[in-house]
Amino acid sequence: MDSLQFEIARFLALKAAMRQRTTYQQVGEAVGWNHPNGRGLGAHLEVILHYLADKGLPPLTTILVRKGERHPHEDAMAYIREVLGDIDIESIQQEVFDFDWSLVPELLPEATKLPDGREVWLTSFWGFDPSKWGCIGFADESKRSRFLSQSKPGVLVAIYVTKGKGPEDMRGKVVGVLELSNEAGHAQNYISGDRWREKELDPDSKGKWLHAVKATRAWKVIPEDWQRVEDIFPKAYSSAHPEFIGASGVKVSADEAEKLLQLDVQEVHVYGSTQAADPTIQTLDSALTPSRAIPPPAEPYTVGETDGPKFLYILELQGDISAYLGCSPEDVEDKTIIKVGFSKSPLARKNQIQSAYPDGSFKWSVLFPSPIPDQPPYANAKIAITGEDAMKKRLVDEKARSLGGEFFLAEDWLVHKTWIAGNFAAKQAQDETETETKQT
Structure with a gap:
């Protein structure tokens, strides 16, 4: 295999070690491949598949899927069957996830802090504007203590807008993600003055959610990628009553967190933070990576987003x-x-x-x-x-x-x-x- 093929294989091995499927867009962003739908990657993936088969290793390319899907597209499956025969794709993917990829030095995943090691939680808001509301608020100290005891600094919290309140086009949809610290305080410390006044003048929100945890970063999901919460997080959303999810939050499983990482997002400023937000439009997975392997475009180009489909x-x-x-x-x-x-x-x-x-x-x-x-x-x-x-x-x-x-x-x-x-x-x-x- 050449250097590009090894780079692709290492990225797939990293995802496999995290027990996550990945998409053509995520592979493209990782290796600087900018064609939509992964066009042109097929030849490289076929070489990788043969390389793994020759070495008796699980077929990493079977965890490469289209956005929102669990299995490779039928076109890709045709190449996979030529090498592996008539396989059960779920079983093969599980074999890929179960294998210890640290035993293969040439495919050893590169060290990275994020996103592995993080947990993802789910809760609901009446809207999403971190520039004025830089925290998550809990109804009482016990609920906040539960969250802090079960999470670590840097935890990600997916936000969906409640189905009964908030902007109508956002209701019931996952619209943002917050990264939280472990700093606890009164909610007023993390909310802008005008937004706090508005909250306290509203009888429905006055005196609520005062036990807060400070947010450190935030990303808005681009409107084209807003999806219903039950479609992205079917298990997490059905695991508790919506009121409990909004009041206390619930953990999201690794396979459902994978869907969140595929969404295109744009980082936004968090109230009270001095850290500059990167407005680049990219997948959340790429936004969480310390340094992306995406070359800058060769042409003059001022739109704040990674290259790719436009x-x-x-x-x-x-x-x-x-x-x-x-x-x-x-x-x-x-x-x-x-x-x-x-x-x-x-x-x-x-x-x-x-x-x-x-x-x-x-x-x-x-x-x-x-x-x-x-x-x-x-x-x-x-x-x-x-x-x-x-x-x-x-x-x-x-x-x-x-x-x-x-x-x-x-x-x-x-x-x-x-x-x-x-x-x-x-x-x-x-x-x-x-x-x-x-x-x-």
């Missing part, structure tokens, strides 16, 4: 844009303020931009794509940049008013034409890249 997007500023621009309504008739760009998550990018605005009547929304597809259509940032450049060129060529950077004032018809032009250019670039890949 959406093009057009955001629209909603509100009285004549007032915003300081001109008459006639000057902006049938026009709109837009921002063009690309991202792993148009919704997260929209929220990031909106967070820089004071609360008011001007709100950004995702105009395109609508609806947002389940999977990003473009393989990487380089291809997406081609689409973004085409959108900018179309706007400039048609004399749209530049408002700086990627922001423009454009007529409605031009916005639609711009979207078409960007996707045409990106699709063309992707087709050319795939043709070149096949030829090599």
Whole structure:
């Protein structure tokens, strides 16, 4: 095997030692492989499979699955069966998990503090805004003591929004993750003044959750990856009544924690912390790794996220844009303020931009794509940049008013034409890249 194949095999061995399946995206982020769906990895995985078979070792590649799945895709299973015959995949995966990979020096997992050694817990909030609420609160001292006695500093707590309260689009969904210290104190110490006042003025929350544990880091799950709590944590969620989960928290098993690690997240600031948040959009697994093996993109690229599959997007500023621009309504008739760009998550990018605005009547929304597809259509940032450049060129060529950077004032018809032009250019670039890949 070559160095890349050994690197992939070591990563798989690390996951196996942690009794976790892994995904093509996680392998890609670990070794710097940026093509969506692992395209091109198959040849390397086949070499690894043969290498392991020749040495009489369990087949590590059987724990490599698509996001959200337990077994390899049928295409991958065809290669696996060619080497291993007609196997029971669950039994084979269990064999991989049971094997002591520390006995294979060339595949010895590299030392890492995270995420192994951590536990994951589950609890519920009425929302998720760590920048103003930097703790987890318990109803009484006994519940907090239970949590502290059963956890260690650095424990991760997955947060889902209660089904009866909170923003409607978040209810019942896992929307964030907190890393907790073992510092205990009164909740007011870890909540911003305005948010504390709001809490204490609400009869439903006044005087509640005062026994707190301080958070040290936090990540928001990108909206495209919000999932129902019972889908991500079926065992943990069904292990106790929702009221108990919200009041005391429950532990999450290793196999369910694996699903959490696959979600794309964005680190956010924690109230009271002096530590800077890394806004890179990446899997939680990668966010918890001290140093990622992802090379910086070769092209100029300012979006805070790892390379890999991308959406093009057009955001629209909603509100009285004549007032915003300081001109008459006639000057902006049938026009709109837009921002063009690309991202792993148009919704997260929209929220990031909106967070820089004071609360008011001007709100950004995702105009395109609508609806947002389940999977990003473009393989990487380089291809997406081609689409973004085409959108900018179309706007400039048609004399749209530049408002700086990627922001423009454009007529409605031009916005639609711009979207078409960007996707045409990106699709063309992707087709050319795939043709070149096949030829090599």
